[in-house]
Amino acid sequence: MVVDTSTVSPARSRALGAKLAEKGVHFLDAPCTGSKPGAEGGTLTFMVGGDEAVLERVRPYFEPFGKRIYYCGGAGLGLHAKLTQNLILSNLLQAFNEGLVLSTKAGVDPELMLDILNNSAARSAMIAFKAPFIFARDFRTNFSVKWMHKDVGVALESGGQLQVPLPLTAIAHQMFQAAVSSGLADEDFSSAIKVLEAWAGVEVKSRQPVVGS
Amino acid sequence: MVVDTSTVSPARSRALGAKLAEKGVHFLDAPCTGSKPGAEGGTLTFMVGGDEAVLERVRPYFEPFGKRIYYCGGAGLGLHAKLTQNLILSNLLQAFNEGLVLSTKAGVDPELMLDILNNSAARSAMIAFKAPFIFARDFRTNFSVKWMHKDVGVALESGGQLQVPLPLTAIAHQMFQAAVSSGLADEDFSSAIKVLEAWAGVEVKSRQPVVGS
Amino acid sequence: MVVDTSTVSPARSRALGAKLAEKGVHFLDAPCTGSKPGAEGGTLTFMVGGDEAVLERVRPYFEPFGKRIYYCGGAGLGLHAKLTQNLILSNLLQAFNEGLVLSTKAGVDPELMLDILNNSAARSAMIAFKAPFIFARDFRTNFSVKWMHKDVGVALESGGQLQVPLPLTAIAHQMFQAAVSSGLADEDFSSAIKVLEAWAGVEVKSRQPVVGS
Amino acid sequence: MVVDTSTVSPARSRALGAKLAEKGVHFLDAPCTGSKPGAEGGTLTFMVGGDEAVLERVRPYFEPFGKRIYYCGGAGLGLHAKLTQNLILSNLLQAFNEGLVLSTKAGVDPELMLDILNNSAARSAMIAFKAPFIFARDFRTNFSVKWMHKDVGVALESGGQLQVPLPLTAIAHQMFQAAVSSGLADEDFSSAIKVLEAWAGVEVKSRQPVVGS
Numbered sequence: 001m002v003v004d005t006s007t008v009s010p011a012r013s014r015a016l017g018a019k020l021a022e023k024g025v026h027f028l029d030a031p032c033t034g035s036k037p038g039a040e041g042g043t044l045t046f047m048v049g050g051d052e053a054v055l056e057r058v059r060p061y062f063e064p065f066g067k068r069i070y071y072c073g074g075a076g077l078g079l080h081a082k083l084t085q086n087l088i089l090s091n092l093l094q095a096f097n098e099g100l101v102l103s104t105k106a107g108v109d110p111e112l113m114l115d116i117l118n119n120s121a122a123r124s125a126m127i128a129f130k131a132p133f134i135f136a137r138d139f140r141t142n143f144s145v146k147w148m149h150k151d152v153g154v155a156l157e158s159g160g161q162l163q164v165p166l167p168l169t170a171i172a173h174q175m176f177q178a179a180v181s182s183g184l185a186d187e188d189f190s191s192a193i194k195v196l197e198a199w200a201g202v203e204v205k206s207r208q209p210v211v212g213s
Numbered sequence: 214m215v216v217d218t219s220t221v222s223p224a225r226s227r228a229l230g231a232k233l234a235e236k237g238v239h240f241l242d243a244p245c246t247g248s249k250p251g252a253e254g255g256t257l258t259f260m261v262g263g264d265e266a267v268l269e270r271v272r273p274y275f276e277p278f279g280k281r282i283y284y285c286g287g288a289g290l291g292l293h294a295k296l297t298q299n300l301i302l303s304n305l306l307q308a309f310n311e312g313l314v315l316s317t318k319a320g321v322d323p324e325l326m327l328d329i330l331n332n333s334a335a336r337s338a339m340i341a342f343k344a345p346f347i348f349a350r351d352f353r354t355n356f357s358v359k360w361m362h363k364d365v366g367v368a369l370e371s372g373g374q375l376q377v378p379l380p381l382t383a384i385a386h387q388m389f390q391a392a393v394s395s396g397l398a399d400e401d402f403s404s405a406i407k408v409l410e411a412w413a414g415v416e417v418k419s420r421q422p423v424v425g426s
Numbered sequence: 427m428v429v430d431t432s433t434v435s436p437a438r439s440r441a442l443g444a445k446l447a448e449k450g451v452h453f454l455d456a457p458c459t460g461s462k463p464g465a466e467g468g469t470l471t472f473m474v475g476g477d478e479a480v481l482e483r484v485r486p487y488f489e490p491f492g493k494r495i496y497y498c499g500g501a502g503l504g505l506h507a508k509l510t511q512n513l514i515l516s517n518l519l520q521a522f523n524e525g526l527v528l529s530t531k532a533g534v535d536p537e538l539m540l541d542i543l544n545n546s547a548a549r550s551a552m553i554a555f556k557a558p559f560i561f562a563r564d565f566r567t568n569f570s571v572k573w574m575h576k577d578v579g580v581a582l583e584s585g586g587q588l589q590v591p592l593p594l595t596a597i598a599h600q601m602f603q604a605a606v607s608s609g610l611a612d613e614d615f616s617s618a619i620k621v622l623e624a625w626a627g628v629e630v631k632s633r634q635p636v637v638g639s
Numbered sequence: 640m641v642v643d644t645s646t647v648s649p650a651r652s653r654a655l656g657a658k659l660a661e662k663g664v665h666f667l668d669a670p671c672t673g674s675k676p677g678a679e680g681g682t683l684t685f686m687v688g689g690d691e692a693v694l695e696r697v698r699p700y701f702e703p704f705g706k707r708i709y710y711c712g713g714a715g716l717g718l719h720a721k722l723t724q725n726l727i728l729s730n731l732l733q734a735f736n737e738g739l740v741l742s743t744k745a746g747v748d749p750e751l752m753l754d755i756l757n758n759s760a761a762r763s764a765m766i767a768f769k770a771p772f773i774f775a776r777d778f779r780t781n782f783s784v785k786w787m788h789k790d791v792g793v794a795l796e797s798g799g800q801l802q803v804p805l806p807l808t809a810i811a812h813q814m815f816q817a818a819v820s821s822g823l824a825d826e827d828f829s830s831a832i833k834v835l836e837a838w839a840g841v842e843v844k845s846r847q848p849v850v851g852s
C-alpha cells in the first residue's frame with residue numbers, strides 16, 4: 001500500500017494509482033495542510049482520495065500526525081480538496097496585500113486596519129495569523145513563495161483539464177511568479193507583499209518600534 | 214455638522230469636506246459595514262475619518278446603529294478602511310467561487326469542501342456565512358452585485374490616485390462586471406458564482422434535498 | 427460652435443454637448459491620433475462624433491492638421507472609436523513586452539524576433555515603429571505612460587457604463603499603473619517594458635553596439 | 640536526423656534532443672506558422688533551433704513547404720520564437736475582441752472601426768485578415784481555439800521556467816479557456832469573441848446583408 005502525501009496534479013496521481021493497482025498495490029492520495037507548525041505539533045489535516053475501505057485500514061497510522069482526516073471521495077479528490085484550499089489562500093493573501101498596501105499608503109495604520117478586518121466579515125484565520133509577522137517584517141518560512149507558486153500552478157493545470165476558467169487565480173499565480181522573479185522564492189509566501197510594496201513605495205509595518213528587535 | 218455614511222471616493226469626500234469647512238460646517242466620512250442584518254439589528258461597524266474631537270462629540274448618535282466605531286485618522290481615512298475591507302471581500306468571494314466551481318466539477322461535495330475550509334487557515338467569516346445560502350441557491354440580496362461592483366471600482370480609482378497597482382482587484386472587478394452584464398446586478402453579490410458556473414457547466418449546490426423548500 | 431479634440435469619457439463629452447446645445451452652440455467630439463509626429467506633420471487622424479452636417483461645415487478647418495477625418499456617428503462615437511484604438515494599442519504593447527522579455531531571456535536575439543514578427547501575422551504598425559527605439563533604449567516621449575494609463579482608464583469606465591467586461595484591458599491598465607508607480611509616468615509609453623524587465627532581470631536591447639552613442 | 644515541427648515546450652524539446660543525441664541522432668526544433676492556407680500554398684514560415692550546420696544540410700527539404708526559414712539559435716530557440724509569436728497573436732485577438740465589442744455596443748459600425756484601425760498604428764496583419772470573417776460570422780477553422788489555448792499554455796509554462804511573469808497572457812489564456820468551456824474548442828480561434836459578445840449582449844457583425852448568404 002502507498003499513501004502519497006505530496007501535492008501533485010490529480011491527473012498524475014490517478015495515473016500513478018492506476019499503475020500501482022495493476023501490481024495489486026493500494027494507493028491513496030492524502031495531501032495535508034498545517035504548514036511547519038502543524039507538522040511539528042501533530043495537528044496536520046489530511047484530505048484523502050481513493051478507496052474508503054483502504055483509508056479505514058490505514059487511519060491509525062495517520063493519527064499521530066493529524067487531528068483531522070477527511071475522506072473526499074475517489075482517486076484524486078483528496079488532492080482536489082487540497083488544491084482548492086491553496087487556491088483560496090493564495091488569492092486571499094494577494095487580496096490582503098493589495099488592500100493593506102493601498103490603505104497603508106493612504107495613511108491608515110496597518111494594525112488598526114487588521115483590527116477592523118479581524119472584527120469584520122473579511123476576517124480570516126490565515127490573515128489573523130500572518131499579518132503580525134508581516135507587520136514585524138518577519139518572513140521566516142513556514143510555507144515558501146515557490147511552493148505556493150507551484151501549488152497554484154497545479155490548480156490552474158487542473159482547471160485546464162476540467163475546463164474551469166480561473167482568471168483571479170491566474171493573476172495570483174503571476175504575482176507569486178513576480179515574487180519568485182524578485183528573489184523571494186525561499187521566503188515565506190507572505191513575503192509576496194514586497195512586490196506591491198516596491199511599486200507603491202511603502203512598507204506595511206508596525207508604527208510602534210518592536211521591543212527587543 | 215455633516216456625517217456621511219455613504220461609500221464614495223475618498224478624494225471626492227475630502228473635496229466635499231473642504232467645501233463645508235469653508236462654511237464652518239464640520240464633516241466626517243463614516244462609511245459602515247454590516248449589510249442588511251447589521252442595519253436591522255443595530256450592529257453596524259463605522260469607520261470614521263476627519264477630526265477626532267468632532268467624532269467624540271457625535272459618538273452618542275452612532276451608538277444606536279453600531280457596536281463598533283473606529284477612528285481611522287484624517288479626512289477620507291474612514292473611507293479607505295471601508296474600501297480595503299470590500300476590496301478583500303470581493304477578491305475572497307471570487308476566490309471561493311473559483312475554488313468551489315473547480316472542486317465541485319472534480320467531484321468533491323461542496324458541503325464537505327466547506328467543512329474542510331471552515332477547519333483550515335482558509336476559513337473566513339464571510340464564506341462561512343454565505344456558502345450555505347449559495348449551496349441552497351438562495352441569492353436574496355443583502356448586498357448586491359452592483360454595489361460590490363461599484364465599491365471595487367472606487368477602490369481601483371483610489372489605487373490610481375495613490376499609485377498602487379491592484380491587479381487581482383482589477384480582475385475581480387471585471388468578474389463582477391460580467392455578473393452585472395449577465396443580468397445579476399440586483400441579486401446578492403454571492404450570485405457572481407453563476408458566471409463561472411455557466412462556463413464550467415456545473416452548479417455549486419447541496420447534494421441533499423433541502424427540507425421544506 | 428465647439429470642436430473638442432481631447433480624449434475624455436464619451437459620457438462626459440455628451441453631457442457637455444447637451445449643455446452647449448441648450449445655448450444654441452454646436453458641439454463635436456473629435457479626438458485625434460498620430461502622436462507628436464502627426465501633429466507636427468499635419469498627418470493626424472480625426473474621429474468625429476455629433477451632427478454630420480455640422481462636421482461638413484467645419485471640415486475645411488480640420489484639413490491643415492489631418493489627412494483622415496472619419497465621421498463615426500452621433501455624439502460620443504468619435505471618442506469611442508479613439509478609445510478602442512488606444513485600448514488595442516495598450517494591450518498590443520503589453521503583449522509585445524511580455525513576448526520580447528520572454529524570448530530575450532530564453533536567448534533569442536530581439537532584432538531577429540522583430541524580423542520574424544514583421545514577416546508574420548503578428549506584424550503591426552505600432553510595434554514595427556516602436557521596437558527599434560526600445561532596442562536602442564530610447565524612450566523619449568511621443569505619447570507618455572501617464573497619458574496611455576489615463577486613456578485606458580477612460581475605456582474601462584466606458585466598459586462599465588456599457589456593461590462590457592474588459593479583463594485583458596484591466597490588466598494592461600494595471601501594468602501601466604505599475605509603470606507610473608515605478609517613476610516612468612513621463613517617459614514614452616513604450617518604457618512600460620521596464621516593469622517586466624526588472625522582474626525578469628533582462629534588457630530587451632540590440633546586441634550590436636549603436637554607432638555614435 | 641529528426642526535425643520536429645510541432646509546438647511543444649522548449650524544455651521538453653531539449654530533453655528529447657538530448658536523448659536522441661545520445662544515440663547519435665541530430666535534432667532540430669522547427670515549429671512553423673502560416674495556418675492552413677500556408678500549409679496548402681507552401682508559404683509556411685519555419686523557426687529553427689539547434690545546430691546551424693545541421694539546418695544547412697536539411698534546408699532544401701524545408702523549401703517546398705516554406706518561404707522563410709529563420710535560424711534562431713541553440714536547441715529550443717525555434718520554439719521560443721514561435722511561442723512569442725503566438726503569445727502576441729493571442730493577446731492581440733483578445734484585445735481586438737474587447738475593443739470591437741465595446742465600440743459596437745456603443746454604436747460604432749464594426750466595418751468603420753476596422754477601416755480606422757487599418758489606417759492607424761493599431762493596424763495588424765492578423766486583424767486585417769480575420770476581422771472580415773468575424774463580421775461575416777464565418778468561424779470555419781484555420782487555427783482552432785483549443786490549439787491557441789494549448790500554445791498559450793506552453794508559453795506560460797516557459798515563463799515559469801524562465802521566471803518571467805506574464806500577467807496579460809495569463810488572462811488571455813483564461814479567456815481562451817472560457818471559449819473552450821463554452822463549446823468553441825474546435826472553431827477558429829477568432830470565435831473567442833463570442834464569450835465577450837454573450838456577456839455584452841451584442842454581435843460584432845456587418846450591418847449590410849451579406850450577398851448570397
